[in-house]
Amino acid sequence: MTPDPPLLDVRDLRTYFLTDSGDVRAVDGISFSMSKGERLGVVGESGSGKSVTAASIMGLIEPPGSVVGGQIRFRGQDLLRLSEREMQKIRGREIAIIFQDPMTALDPVFTVGSQLTETLRIHRGMSRQEARTVAIDTLADVHIPSPEKRFKDYPHQFSGGMRQRVVIAMALLCDPALLIADEPTTALDVTSQAQVMDLMLGLADDRGTAVMLITHDLGVVAGFCENVQVMYAGEIIERGPAGQLYANPEHPYTRGLLESVPRLDDDSQTKLYSIRGVAPSMIQPPRGCRFWPRCDYATDKCVSERPRSCCGDSPKECACHFAGQFNLETDRAGV
Amino acid sequence: MSSQEVVLTAAKDSDSDVVLRVRDLTKRFLVKRRGISGPAQYLQAVAGVSFDVKEGQTLSLVGESGCGKSTTARCVLRLIEPTSGQVLFRSPQGRPLAGDTSPSNQSKAPFIDLTQAESRELREARRNAQIVFQDPIASLNPRMTVQAIVSEPLVAHGVGSRAFRAERVQELLQLVGLKPSYATRHPRSFSGGQRQRIGIARALALNPSLVILDEPVSALDVSVQAQVLNLLDDLQQKLGLSYLFIAHDLAVVRHVSTEIAVMYLGKIVERATQADLFGSPLHPYTQALMSAVPIPDPVIELKRRRIILSGELPSAIRRPTGCSFRTRCPVVQERCVQEEPQLEEQLPGHWVSCHFPQLDGSTMVTPSA
Ligand SMILES: Nc1ncnc2c1ncn2[C@@H]1O[C@H](COP(=O)(O)OP(=O)(O)O)[C@@H](O)[C@H]1O
Ligand SMILES: Nc1ncnc2c1ncn2[C@@H]1O[C@H](COP(=O)(O)OP(=O)(O)O)[C@@H](O)[C@H]1O
Ligand code: SF4
Ligand SMILES: [Mg+2]
Ligand SMILES: [Mg+2]
Numbered sequence: 001m002t003p004d005p006p007l008l009d010v011r012d013l014r015t016y017f018l019t020d021s022g023d024v025r026a027v028d029g030i031s032f033s034m035s036k037g038e039r040l041g042v043v044g045e046s047g048s049g050k051s052v053t054a055a056s057i058m059g060l061i062e063p064p065g066s067v068v069g070g071q072i073r074f075r076g077q078d079l080l081r082l083s084e085r086e087m088q089k090i091r092g093r094e095i096a097i098i099f100q101d102p103m104t105a106l107d108p109v110f111t112v113g114s115q116l117t118e119t120l121r122i123h124r125g126m127s128r129q130e131a132r133t134v135a136i137d138t139l140a141d142v143h144i145p146s147p148e149k150r151f152k153d154y155p156h157q158f159s160g161g162m163r164q165r166v167v168i169a170m171a172l173l174c175d176p177a178l179l180i181a182d183e184p185t186t187a188l189d190v191t192s193q194a195q196v197m198d199l200m201l202g203l204a205d206d207r208g209t210a211v212m213l214i215t216h217d218l219g220v221v222a223g224f225c226e227n228v229q230v231m232y233a234g235e236i237i238e239r240g241p242a243g244q245l246y247a248n249p250e251h252p253y254t255r256g257l258l259e260s261v262p263r264l265d266d267d268s269q270t271k272l273y274s275i276r277g278v279a280p281s282m283i284q285p286p287r288g289c290r291f292w293p294r295c296d297y298a299t300d301k302c303v304s305e306r307p308r309s310c311c312g313d314s315p316k317e318c319a320c321h322f323a324g325q326f327n328l329e330t331d332r333a334g335v
Numbered sequence: 336m337s338s339q340e341v342v343l344t345a346a347k348d349s350d351s352d353v354v355l356r357v358r359d360l361t362k363r364f365l366v367k368r369r370g371i372s373g374p375a376q377y378l379q380a381v382a383g384v385s386f387d388v389k390e391g392q393t394l395s396l397v398g399e400s401g402c403g404k405s406t407t408a409r410c411v412l413r414l415i416e417p418t419s420g421q422v423l424f425r426s427p428q429g430r431p432l433a434g435d436t437s438p439s440n441q442s443k444a445p446f447i448d449l450t451q452a453e454s455r456e457l458r459e460a461r462r463n464a465q466i467v468f469q470d471p472i473a474s475l476n477p478r479m480t481v482q483a484i485v486s487e488p489l490v491a492h493g494v495g496s497r498a499f500r501a502e503r504v505q506e507l508l509q510l511v512g513l514k515p516s517y518a519t520r521h522p523r524s525f526s527g528g529q530r531q532r533i534g535i536a537r538a539l540a541l542n543p544s545l546v547i548l549d550e551p552v553s554a555l556d557v558s559v560q561a562q563v564l565n566l567l568d569d570l571q572q573k574l575g576l577s578y579l580f581i582a583h584d585l586a587v588v589r590h591v592s593t594e595i596a597v598m599y600l601g602k603i604v605e606r607a608t609q610a611d612l613f614g615s616p617l618h619p620y621t622q623a624l625m626s627a628v629p630i631p632d633p634v635i636e637l638k639r640r641r642i643i644l645s646g647e648l649p650s651a652i653r654r655p656t657g658c659s660f661r662t663r664c665p666v667v668q669e670r671c672v673q674e675e676p677q678l679e680e681q682l683p684g685h686w687v688s689c690h691f692p693q694l695d696g697s698t699m700v701t702p703s704a
Binding site for chain 2: 045046143145159161162189190191193194195197198216217218219220221222223242243246247256257258260261262263264265266267268269271272273274275276278
């Protein structure tokens with residue numbers, strides 16, 4: 001059985017920001033791929049390079065930032081070689097993106113209905129009447145009550161959760177093959193988050209849309225993604241099928257993250273595991289393994305030698321010299 | 336009135352360890368007036384809230400944004416004026432400023448109703464009850480040094496000489512896990528975790544007995560959140576602090592609380608011990624809230640039953656008749672529209688405000704096998 005050719009294939013991507021204090025190596029040599037219809041979670045704490053990864057794929061990096069190396073192949077075509085005009089045809093139509101703040105995608109001075117119909121007329125060449133019908137159906141699809149009435153409302157007349165649902169609807173109007181969702185529920189309350197994630201799951205399933213879900217929330221990913229990759233300081237430090245990665249994290253950082261979140265299903269009130277220190281500077285990241293200053297298992301080798309990066313070639317990878325050689329129970333007892 | 340009496344009687348036997356008792360607290364904000372002499376329009380942010388915080392324990396207020404948590408906290412300290420209700424607080428007399436590790440004599444002090452307190456009493460109470468915000472430094476003058484920020488409550492209350500205050504700041508920085516040398520720095524460039532530690536040091540400057548924590552870890556990354564939660568736990572043990580903890584993250588709340596009050600649209604809909612609330616949530620809203628919190632475990636997530644609430648949060652200006660939750664409640668009945676449920680003791684120590692409490696709630700957290 002030959003595997004499907006990847007929908008998206010990112011090789012050794014480097015995106016730096018040139019600032020007065022030095023080059024911020026926001027994304028520093030990451031490689032991964034996504035297949036058709038795959039739901040991939042990208043997790044990591046703030047500043048780890050998740051949004052810059054997304055912006056790089058979309059061709060939205062602006063000075064002082066630039067993609068300084070690597071390839072981003074979408075359906076075999078290297079997006080980094082396209083002109084802005086060619087890229088505009090891909091953006092929105094083939095790859096759509098939604099952000100934490102739905103107002104990034106909505107214009108406050110136009111009604112939600114006119115924004116939906118506009119998209120349909122431009123991208124799908126529909127008549128005014130057709131577009132109106134489809135737009136109202138779409139609002140109903142994302143569970144906006146009385147869609148015909150709400151069609152005439154302005155974005156500010158919707159709640160945050162509804163606005164995000166409208167934006168998802170808008171992003172999916174052109175049936176993109178890939179949807180990048182960058183922290184889509186971070187600004188929402190947990191019940192609205194549940195509505196939005198439920199909706200995304202349903203829509204992505206129906207249409208076979210691949211989704212890259214970017215979030216700092218390990219819980220949100222657990223309910224949505226088949227595969228997960230963890231970013232730390234501009235690198236992918238571990239990747240794997242969700243079930244395996246959560247049950248058996250091989251990188252000390254992944255494990256630390258999983259253990260430091262209080263869980264709803266855990267009634268213990270003992271001290272949380274906590275990763276000491278803070279994320280490193282991306283201008284002069286530590287030599288060797290970038291995590292070593294915070295790692296409980298660091299050896300001389302970690303300080304001097306960079307672990308082999310995740311290269312995106314196998315489904316389960318970990319960029320640690322001692323990947324998986326930690327035993328939770330015995331280590332805990334030993335510490 | 337009757338429900339208030341019930342609450343008071345029920346709590347009587349355990350009165351002695353109560354440090355803060357809030358009864359029927361309400362807060363209405365004037366939103367606007369229709370025309371020049373038209374009727375005023377009010378927003379009922381807090382609509383009759385009652386709870387006790389016990390000595391050395393943590394009571395949490397949890398609920399989604401806008402449900403009235405911060406307004407409740409501000410009314411307790413009278414940073415804003417409550418519209419009605421009682422805020423009974425015991426100010427321990429002569430709690431020494433530094434180095435106090437003995438249990439306080441707070442429980443023997445008399446209750447003072449802060450809503451009625453004169454300015455001198457209020458001032459004394461504020462020495463003993465402090466608040467920490469989500470980003471405690473954001474609202475401060477960026478030119479202030481850490482020394483100035485942390486010692487400000489001492490200055491405001493005219494405590495100690497300059498030298499004493501400098502020494503106290505050193506001590507406080509160590510207490511919260513910051514280098515004493517930070518005192519001369521400006522916190523602008525500090526990380527979120529460090530800023531929160533400074534906020535905590537400042538709140539502890541006067542050695543209060545009660546600390547109100549309003550979303551203290553909500554803006555932090557998980558690894559830093561764990562550090563701050565551990566610190567708060569250490570401080571509680573070491574200093575015998577009582578916490579009124581405010582958060583929207585139920586998993587965090589489960590981890591830190593002795594007792595929990597779930598709020599919806601300005602009211603407490605359910606209140607119970609940590610074990611009872613999570614073991615058997617009874618209110619349909621609590622259940623929906625719990626079911627919506629993702630658990631970082633794909634195996635569990637795939638099996639969980641999620642209650643997706645329909646509709647949106649109603650406006651606190653035009654509250655629904657009857658039960659506040661009825662417009663979104665999955666088990667609503669005709670009675671809920673007509674009659675407002677009262678917070679009643681459904682099981683011992685487990686208070687619920689619902690005509691039809693749900694006894695099947697135990698599966699909301701973990702799926703039944
Ligand atoms: N416009 C910019 N100028 C300078 N640095 C930037 C800019 N945008 C992002 N960065 C830096 O790039 C790094 C990664 O940022 P980002 O991808 O936004 O993180 P995440 O989305 O994981 O929170 C951070 O250190 C951030 O400070
Ligand atoms: N100063 C104010 N004037 C008018 N309304 C307010 C004011 N402060 C808060 N509110 C309203 O009171 C309600 C409760 O707010 P808040 O206590 O901040 O909620 P929470 O802290 O639970 O998010 C909200 O509807 C909010 O908009
Ligand atoms: S009183 Fe009625 S509407 Fe309110 S929560 Fe209970 S069942 Fe639902
Ligand atoms: Mg981001
Ligand atoms: Mg608040």
